[in-house]
Amino acid sequence: MRSQQGTSRTKSRRKHLRSRTRSRAWAALLAAGALALTGCGGGDKKEETPSSGEAPTGPRVELPRLAGEKLEVAAVWTGPEQANFTKVLKEFEKRTGATVTFVPAQDPIVTFLGTKIAGGAPPDVALLPQVGALVSAVEKKWAQPVGPEAKAQLDKNYSDGWKKLGAVDGAQYGVYYKAANKSLIWYNAKAFEAAGVQPPKTWKELLTAADTLSASGTPAVSVAGADGWTLTDWFENVYLSQAGPELYDKLAKHEIKWTDDSVKRALTTLGELFGRKDFLAGGPSGALSTEFPKSVTQTFTGGDRPAAAMVFEGDFVAVNIAQTGAKVGEEALVFPFPAVGDKAPVVSGGDVAVALKPSKGAQALLTFLASADAAEIQAREGGFVSPNKSVNPAAYPNAIQRDIAKALIAAGDDFRFDLSDQAPAAFGGTPGAGEWKHLQDFLANPADVAGTQAKLESDAAKAYGN
Structure with missing residues (x-):
């Protein structure tokens, strides 16, 4: 892309301004690294060795042989995000002998899964983009508890805060495979x-x-x-x-x-x-x-x-x-x-992997997704941050994403999760309804603050049941 510059500005001046703007942006990002997800605290600022383009290889998680087993994984991911996750699934296939099919889901994913389950064909694993969706899946008795192998990976690789987000009433049901800094x-x-x-x-x-x-x-x-x-x-x-x-x-x-x-x-x-x-x-x-x-x-x-x-x-x-x-x-x-x-x-979000079938393959995939091995594959592709503290920072493709990831890990258990994702899906996670719809109406007419509040409260009261 060509820069918008006046004809009186010299090339050396343009180069100097670009360098200064970039330096200030880097300083701002490093400040975010000290604040990210906590509003306080910080992390190690030591520079990492740039990624070579290959995901670092650490201790590999042990997986069972699943020759001939077929699995389906559902998520509301499209485009490059779906393509990058497919590379993770391909590695799982290579290590286990299983065949894994990605099933594109639609929002709200609870409705999508309900249709699949009612038809007797639930996916083996689903990645849920809302805490409320996880709670709903457990309440409807769709979700299977996390098995001992996946639990061992969680205990090894995750802080208590991320483990608690994947639990309902003290029982572990999910693995937070993907996180996000939404600020x-x-x-x-x-x-x-x-x-x-x-x-x-x-x-x-x-x-x-x-x-x-x-x-x-x-x-x-x-x-x-x-x-x-x-x-x-x-x-x-x-x-x-x-x-x-x-x-x-x-x-x-x-x-x-x-x-x-x-x-x-x-x-x-x-x-x-x-x-x-x-x-x-x-x-x-x-x-x-x-x-x-x-x-x-x-x-x-x-x-x-x-x-x-x-x-x-x-x-x-x-x-x-x-x-x-x-x-x-x-x-x-x-x-x-x-x-x-x-x-x-600093608002965080994430996608939690949940087993919907009591199968050996579903539990093996949860174990893999809880490991650093899986996260490093997708980290290499960019646009992905893992809450897994065992992931080698060199897996991330550039310094900006490494800094974001390091800040996430440095936050430990002190963070605020996406508010709408904590709400019942009917209010916080449904296209054309609830919070999504009323904020779209607000974008069209930002002067109607009181009307927007009244509609939000009406739908919230119904969804929360109070």
């Missing part, structure tokens, strides 16, 4: 350089930067409004930073109502960004028709005129950036979600 804003380095903008640290600075970028001719933000889950992540980051972790936890459990003043403040704040049509790529209507993959790719394509300068979402954005040819760490840089309150927010 990152990725940006087009050339668009920032052309507008003379630096990565913001506060919400006020973000709005100022957005104004400058839009005035330069490049809309500030690409919003994936067609996918309601991205809007829940926007809200959660603003809410966690502004209201604080105590109220965040209460709202996640519906111990306070969505008509609470803290929700009003967060929606009003988010409306400062969503309410500026010139800030959004394509305006509100364009945002509402933009799905997540496009929200990323249009930020890093278009030469001198990308559709937007920034896109918000987790570390998995790197997979979609790779499709554009832009390089993470060069054309594509990242900074932590700006502080709205006293501290910058």
Whole structure:
């Protein structure tokens, strides 16, 4: 991509500005590494040896021979994410002799699995993107407890916090194979350089930067409004930073109502960004028709005129950036979600693997997914972070993703999980309903804060049963 530069600026000046912008972005990311998932604490900043392109080989987990056994694995993954996970399944096939088929699922995955189970053909293993989906699967008696071999890998490789997220009423049912830091804003380095903008640290600075970028001719933000889950992540980051972790936890459990003043403040704040049509790529209507993959790719394509300068979402954005040819760490840089309150927010998410059949093969796959061996295969491909503390950081393809992964591990048990993913799926995880739908309506009309709150509370009360 060509940089937007005035004719009076020399090539050496452009090179200096790119270097300075990149250095500041790296500093911001390293600061995020000290804060990530905890809001405090830190980790080892020692530089790792760059990945050679091959996943490091450590102690290999022992797996049984499963010659002739056929397994199905369901997940709501598509595109590069699905392709990369398929490489993990291929390695499992190689080691065990089993045949594994990936089954694309639809949101809400609980409904998808219910249909499969009702038809007598459940997949052997499912990867669930919400804690609420795991709880529902256990309550419906679909899920099988984790076996001793997988449990041994969990005890060896995972912190108590991640193990507890995969447990229901004290019994272990799931393996958190994939994690995410959902408090990152990725940006087009050339668009920032052309507008003379630096990565913001506060919400006020973000709005100022957005104004400058839009005035330069490049809309500030690409919003994936067609996918309601991205809007829940926007809200959660603003809410966690502004209201604080105590109220965040209460709202996640519906111990306070969505008509609470803290929700009003967060929606009003988010409306400062969503309410500026010139800030959004394509305006509100364009945002509402933009799905997540496009929200990323249009930020890093278009030469001198990308559709937007920034896109918000987790570390998995790197997979979609790779499709554009832009390089993470060069054309594509990242900074932590700006502080709205006293501290910058860090919201985590993840996908938990659950056995739906009491088979030897299903338990063997859970054991493999709980091992460092499996995680390192997908880490090598980029756009993936594992909560497995035994994963060699050199498996990650670049320093940005290594820093994100190290920060996740350094956080230990002190993190806040995605609020909507903790909710019943009917409220927090269903396209066209609940939180997803009402935040899409809010994106279309950010002035209707009270109406949005009333609709959110009505649906939440029904889903939580209170």
